[in-house]
Amino acid sequence: MQQIPEWLSNKIKEEYVADSEQILNGFSVSRPVSLRVNRLKTDPTDVKAELNRNGIAYREVAWYADALILESATERDIRALSLYESGEIYLQSLSSMLPPLFLDGQAGENILDMAAAPGGKTAQISALSLGGAFITACEIDRIRTDRLRFNLARQGVPRVTVLQTDARKLNEFFSFDRILLDAPCSGSGTLDLSTPIKISEALVRNSVSIQEALLCKALKLLKKNGTLVYSTCSILKEENEEVLFRALRRCGGELIPISPPTGIPVLPSADGTLCVSPDELFEGFFVAKIQK
Numbered sequence: 001m002q003q004i005p006e007w008l009s010n011k012i013k014e015e016y017v018a019d020s021e022q023i024l025n026g027f028s029v030s031r032p033v034s035l036r037v038n039r040l041k042t043d044p045t046d047v048k049a050e051l052n053r054n055g056i057a058y059r060e061v062a063w064y065a066d067a068l069i070l071e072s073a074t075e076r077d078i079r080a081l082s083l084y085e086s087g088e089i090y091l092q093s094l095s096s097m098l099p100p101l102f103l104d105g106q107a108g109e110n111i112l113d114m115a116a117a118p119g120g121k122t123a124q125i126s127a128l129s130l131g132g133a134f135i136t137a138c139e140i141d142r143i144r145t146d147r148l149r150f151n152l153a154r155q156g157v158p159r160v161t162v163l164q165t166d167a168r169k170l171n172e173f174f175s176f177d178r179i180l181l182d183a184p185c186s187g188s189g190t191l192d193l194s195t196p197i198k199i200s201e202a203l204v205r206n207s208v209s210i211q212e213a214l215l216c217k218a219l220k221l222l223k224k225n226g227t228l229v230y231s232t233c234s235i236l237k238e239e240n241e242e243v244l245f246r247a248l249r250r251c252g253g254e255l256i257p258i259s260p261p262t263g264i265p266v267l268p269s270a271d272g273t274l275c276v277s278p279d280e281l282f283e284g285f286f287v288a289k290i291q292k
């Protein structure tokens, strides 16, 4: 087991006081694999039948019919299934299924996924609109863009344009009905003490400055009355509420309160925002919804 860096455990104790022990415990549990049924290609009934045929036990998720928790199968077991190869299912953590649900994109809308690779949420946004949304998926990194294209093709995502570019430089001639900014972050919510720890104070600082620039850009690209979801897989307030409120002050926009679906472990966060606590099922995650 790795040790959590001292600066980070001090920060978590300072920010979360009574909840810090629960967070620190959440970094040392191993979570079961979860998957999302891809409605663009199949439905939960068929996927469950196929899992049953393969002797793979699963649990349903009360707040999302397309999510399944696998009782003991590993990612490798799932990758060996033809369902996986054909893009009928996608391995995705439960927490990371939340931002597209809050975005609530509709068929016919123009939707921007600003930081999209490897593409789980892009494909989920499309599936939630039953393939009817027009999606622009933006990613800065070339290799990750290739992965994004591959994943979107495998899941049969229609009406999607992939742009390999720095989203901070997107032309403001474009505008969107909805935008997901699942921002690059320190990953402080997804620490796994059984693997080498990569988080550093410099990474947090660097993430904050990119997050704020991306969020301001998103607010400029959003149509009036449009909806924006900002999410990170960090639980640090400097990457979440602090970035959010600075960007709202500087670039406009108003927070739309969201409530967590029942059964999700939450941490104290600014009113109307959601911070998921890492635990035996969930990774730490932050979500906020904004309207312009």
Ligand code: SAM
Pocket: 096, 114, 115, 116, 117, 118, 119, 120, 121, 122, 138, 139, 140, 141, 144, 165, 166, 167, 168, 182, 183, 184, 185, 210, 214
């Ligand atoms: N939304 C993705 C998903 O669900 O599969 C995960 C996104 S990951 C948290 C953040 C992504 O943002 C990374 O792939 C990173 O390369 C990309 N990124 C970082 N800076 C960016 C920028 N300036 N413009 C566009 N993408 C960026």
